Amino acid sequence: MKSGQQKMDWARQYMPVLGSIRREFEEKRPLEGVTIGMALHVEAKTAVLVETLAAGGAEVYITGCNPLSTQDDVAEALNEVAGVHCYAKRACSNEEYYAAINRVLDARPSITIDDGMDLIFELHTRRQDLLPGIIGGCEETTTGIHRLRSMADEGALKFPVIAVNDTPMKRHFDNVHGTGESSLSAIMATTNCLLAGKYLVVAGYGYCGRGVARKARGLGARVIVTEVDTRRALEAHMEGFAVMPMEAASALGEIFITTTGNTSILTERHFPLLRDGAILSNAGHFNVEIDVEWLEKNAGDIERRDGIDTYVLDGHKIHVLAEGRLVNLATPKGMGHPIEVMDLSFALQALSAKYILENGKSLVAGVYDVPNAIDEEVAGRKLTSLGITIDALSEEQEHYMSAWDIGT
Numbered sequence: 001m002k003s004g005q006q007k008m009d010w011a012r013q014y015m016p017v018l019g020s021i022r023r024e025f026e027e028k029r030p031l032e033g034v035t036i037g038m039a040l041h042v043e044a045k046t047a048v049l050v051e052t053l054a055a056g057g058a059e060v061y062i063t064g065c066n067p068l069s070t071q072d073d074v075a076e077a078l079n080e081v082a083g084v085h086c087y088a089k090r091a092c093s094n095e096e097y098y099a100a101i102n103r104v105l106d107a108r109p110s111i112t113i114d115d116g117m118d119l120i121f122e123l124h125t126r127r128q129d130l131l132p133g134i135i136g137g138c139e140e141t142t143t144g145i146h147r148l149r150s151m152a153d154e155g156a157l158k159f160p161v162i163a164v165n166d167t168p169m170k171r172h173f174d175n176v177h178g179t180g181e182s183s184l185s186a187i188m189a190t191t192n193c194l195l196a197g198k199y200l201v202v203a204g205y206g207y208c209g210r211g212v213a214r215k216a217r218g219l220g221a222r223v224i225v226t227e228v229d230t231r232r233a234l235e236a237h238m239e240g241f242a243v244m245p246m247e248a249a250s251a252l253g254e255i256f257i258t259t260t261g262n263t264s265i266l267t268e269r270h271f272p273l274l275r276d277g278a279i280l281s282n283a284g285h286f287n288v289e290i291d292v293e294w295l296e297k298n299a300g301d302i303e304r305r306d307g308i309d310t311y312v313l314d315g316h317k318i319h320v321l322a323e324g325r326l327v328n329l330a331t332p333k334g335m336g337h338p339i340e341v342m343d344l345s346f347a348l349q350a351l352s353a354k355y356i357l358e359n360g361k362s363l364v365a366g367v368y369d370v371p372n373a374i375d376e377e378v379a380g381r382k383l384t385s386l387g388i389t390i391d392a393l394s395e396e397q398e399h400y401m402s403a404w405d406i407g408t
């Protein structure tokens with residue numbers, strides 16, 4: 001077996017939820033004749049989602065959603081799956097990246113599945129001619145949904161999109177546990193540095209940030225949190241983390257992980273304050289949380305290793321991992337989120353794609369929650385796969401929970 005197929009085989013065995021959906025898809029073929037266009041991180045777990053959609057009868061066209069996260073052997077293996085066409089390539093240029101997005105759109109998909117909204121952006125700008133053929137889309141990540149909501153607010157969004165990220169079965173597991181574990185393991189595998197006892201700065205205490213902060217504390221790091229939201233800063237404080245502005249944290253931190261989805265978190269204001277040998281990484285969105293562009297232009301000297309660029313500023317070394325792109329996916333050692341976590345996220349994607357096919361035509365353009373029934377179904381399937389049973393409300397309890405006239 002070739003390495004890409006071996007990776008898919010490995011992932012498949014820890015994806016019981018998607019496996020159960022695949023068996024149903026094979027039998028009922030709910031996506032028969034549908035063309036799906038996708039831009040996701042092309043690696044083994046994504047490949048298992050793709051083969052599940054193809055098993056449901058879809059013709060799938062896929063490319064990457066990040067120039068550094070594609071695993072070429074998996075891309076090759078995907079091209080051998082019947083009904084699948086994969087255009088992703090690791091370390092592609094910006095031009096190649098958008099050319100591949102356009103090849104996916106050339107297939108005239110009626111459903112889109114995005115991670116970061118690059119397909120939908122292209123459709124609403126340079127490929128508007130294809131909009132009438134779109135039934136709807138699904139979006140995987142927080143920043144993609146921020147962008148979609150801004151489009152919807154301006155009346156610019158032209159079809160319904162399911163906000164897969166925002167449903168509990170996604171963000172409470174993928175963003176918290178997935179980003180927490182995969183970012184730290186990628187940093188450790190890339191640097192071989194110890195976390196125990198180190199000052200580790202987490203920028204942003206949202207779903208991703210709290211996962212990173214908690215798991216880093218579990219490994220013995222001294223965690224500092226930076227925030228701009230008063231309530232989240234207070235939550236971090238009461239969880240026992242030190243909270244301070246980034247300028248103060250810059251002088252203390254030994255490892256930095258940005259998880260804000262915002263821009264300009266570590267910039268020329270902070271670089272001169274950093275300790276010699278500080279390690280900077282991003283687990284948020286795109287390559288704008290750390291101002292790598294400024295470092296590239298202003299560093300006295302630059303040394304490049306596999307997954308680590310070292311910038312020398314006034315004799316101080318600043319190490320940036322994965323060119324400031326998602327550290328858990330874009331470092332050569334980054335494998336992305338753990339398989340079991342992506343099993344949940346991609347089960348939601350498969351069921352949401354089916355939902356949008358069945359219901360998209362009756363929905364007006366806008367951003368929609370994953371239907372609660374799908375969220376509950378994924379949780380139920382996961383519990384079943386674990387052999388865990390839970391209690392059910394009795395009639396008396398159901399009545400009590402919905403009554404307003406029963407007091408002290």
Ligand SMILES: NC(=O)c1ccc[n+]([C@@H]2O[C@H](COP(=O)([O-])OP(=O)(O)OC[C@H]3O[C@@H](n4cnc5c(N)ncnc54)[C@H](O)[C@@H]3O)[C@@H](O)[C@H]2O)c1
Nearest residue numbers: 141142143204206207208227228229260261262283284285
């Ligand atoms: N690496 C991954 O695999 C992965 C996984 C899931 C999500 N993401 C991405 O991570 C980012 C965060 O996602 P999330 O679900 O945690 O979002 P979130 O909205 O829950 O959290 C982001 C937090 O960052 C804070 N923030 C914003 N600007 C800040 C600033 N200047 N300084 C400090 N804090 C600031 C916000 O107040 C918020 O609390 C998004 O871009 C998302 O797309 C990455």
Ligand SMILES: N[C@@H](CCSC[C@H]1O[C@@H](n2cnc3c(=O)[nH]cnc32)[C@H](O)[C@@H]1O)C(=O)O
Nearest residue numbers: 041065066115116140141285286335336337
């Ligand atoms: N395309 C942007 C968007 C952020 S990706 C963040 C998303 O990646 C997803 N993700 C994380 N790990 C994996 C993985 O291993 N395979 C596929 N998707 C993943 C996860 O669900 C999360 O919402 C960028 O590359 O900067």
